[in-house]
Amino acid sequence: MxxxxxxxxxxxxxxxxxxxxxxxxxxxxxxxxxxxxxxxxxxxxxxxxxxxxxxxxxxxxxxxxxxxxxxxxxxxxxxxxxxxxxxxxxxxxxxxxxxxxxxxxxxxxxxxxxxxxxxxxxxxxxxxxxxxxxxxxxxxxxxxxxxxxxxxxxxxxxxxxxxxxxxxxRDIYYKDFMKTKKFKATDKCIACRKCVKVCPLSNITMKDNRPVWGNKCTHCMACINQCPKDAIEYGKGTVGKPRYKGPESGV
Ligand SMILES: Cc1cc2nc3c(=O)[nH]c(=O)nc-3n(C[C@H](O)[C@H](O)[C@H](O)COP(=O)(O)O)c2cc1C
Ligand code: SF4
Ligand code: SF4
Known part of the structure; x- marks a missing residue:
């Protein structure tokens, strides 16, 4: 298997x-x-x-x-x-x-x-x-x-x-840095829900047509990289950075 x-x-x-x-x-x-x-x-x-x-x-x-x-x-x-x-x-x-x-x-x-x-x-x-x-x-x-x-x-x-x-x-990183507070969807968001679908931990829900991040995140970067409108940012550090669209990405 x-x-x-x-x-x-x-x-x-x-x-x-x-x-x-x-x-x-x-x-x-x-x-x-x-x-x-x-x-x-x-x-x-x-x-x-x-x-x-x-x-x-x-x-x-x-x-x-x-x-x-x-x-x-x-x-x-x-x-x-x-x-x-x-x-x-x-x-x-x-x-x-x-x-x-x-x-x-x-x-x-x-x-x-x-x-x-x-x-x-x-x-x-x-x-x-x-x-x-x-x-x-x-x-x-x-x-x-x-x-x-x-x-x-x-x-x-x-x-x-x-x-x-x-x-x-690694344990400190998981405990103190794998947080979702810095994720946000900008006005480019079209409420397509792709981020909800691609999150492997079901950590994203929609509220008022915008994604909301829960507390189970493992920082896998699926949501931010796969958003079709590049509407997700992680603090200021990701602004203007290219997103990674890998092979076999998406669901
Ligand atoms: C949270 C996180 C931590 C990572 N840490 C490492 C690392 O320690 N060493 C490394 O070589 N790559 C690291 N990477 C890069 C990934 O291991 C690499 O891009 C991987 O192929 C992604 O696999 P996926 O597309 O199946 O999620 C990290 C990526 C993420 C998202
Ligand atoms: S994938 Fe991007 S455009 Fe679609 S709902 Fe999520 S943030 Fe909005
Ligand atoms: S980074 Fe990964 S685990 Fe965290 S919310 Fe986004 S898709 Fe889910």
Whole structure:
């Protein structure tokens, strides 16, 4: 089975490509996390999990899902991390989770994809992002070959100091900085509700024909990047910045 979490489509793109190559469907984990129904998976075969790196670790939506869902004992679990530069401590986070859940850890592979975190950074020019995607496709094909042959993905070793410091910074970031107070819709908003539909955490509602952000945000950047009118801003920092329209974005 191939599971994914994705804000702006990069991980969805990777998951669908892998799923197609192994003759399966790519499953969006938010189908389960939105309903809060605890799934119990029983299928045999390999399991692949695709998810972005957030603050040098897997997005919490995926680690929560892995901790909470039921999987067959001892299944082989592969992890693919999409990131703009580095997957950070992700391999250690996933290998520990596998140990806790009784899954066989088959390694983590990073796929460099375009930057989507426009609240903090700037995505590259369209042509540069196309180039990144072309290189990513070659890497995805290499990873597919390893999975199909049942090989372990090579994975970097994480030192205990790097692990503890990164986890500490990440926890603070989630607690104190992943807020929605700075999101607002400008007068360019046409009340199309796309932001409501693309939010993987169902964190946006409409009031008086304008989006309103709740408190469950994971800063995935789906709403701000996918608004068809570029009507969403995150404070002043995103004004005039290009939005990232990735492959497989939208719902
Ligand atoms: C909240 C947030 C944190 C991020 N942190 C990192 C990071 O630590 N390292 C990195 O290389 N990329 C980071 N990125 C970039 C994403 O990992 C990358 O663009 C990813 O492919 C987005 O996947 P998606 O389109 O499936 O959501 C971050 C993006 C977001 C939104
Ligand atoms: S996606 Fe953009 S235009 Fe559509 S409702 Fe949301 S803010 Fe308004
Ligand atoms: S509110 Fe926007 S940034 Fe936050 S989780 Fe939803 S789509 Fe992502």
């Amino acid at each position: 191939v599971f994914y979490f994705s804000g702006t489509g990069n991980s969805r793109f990777v998951a669908r490509r892998i799923a197609k190559a192994v003759g399966q469907e790519a499953v969006d984990i938010t189908a389960y996390t939105k309903t809060m129904e605890r799934p119990e998976f029983t299928e045999s075969g390999v399991y692949v999990f695709v998810c972005p790196s957030y603050m040098s670790a897997p997005a919490r939506a995926m680690t929560d899902f892995l901790g909470w869902a039921g999987f067959p004992e001892g299944i082989k679990a592969y992890f693919i991390v999409t990131c703009a530069a580095s997957m950070g401590i992700t391999p250690k986070v996933y290998s520990e989770l596998c140990e806790q859940k009784g899954l066989e850890y088959m390694g983590s592979a990073q796929v460099e994809m375009p930057q989507n975190y426009i609240a903090l950074f700037t995505t590259k020019k369209v042509e540069e992002n196309i180039d990144i995607l072309e290189k990513a496709e070659i890497e995805i094909d290499r990873i597919i070959g390893l999975i199909v042959n049942g090989e372990v993905l090579e994975t970097k070793k994480i030192g205990s100091l790097e692990y503890s410091v990164t986890k500490w910074v």
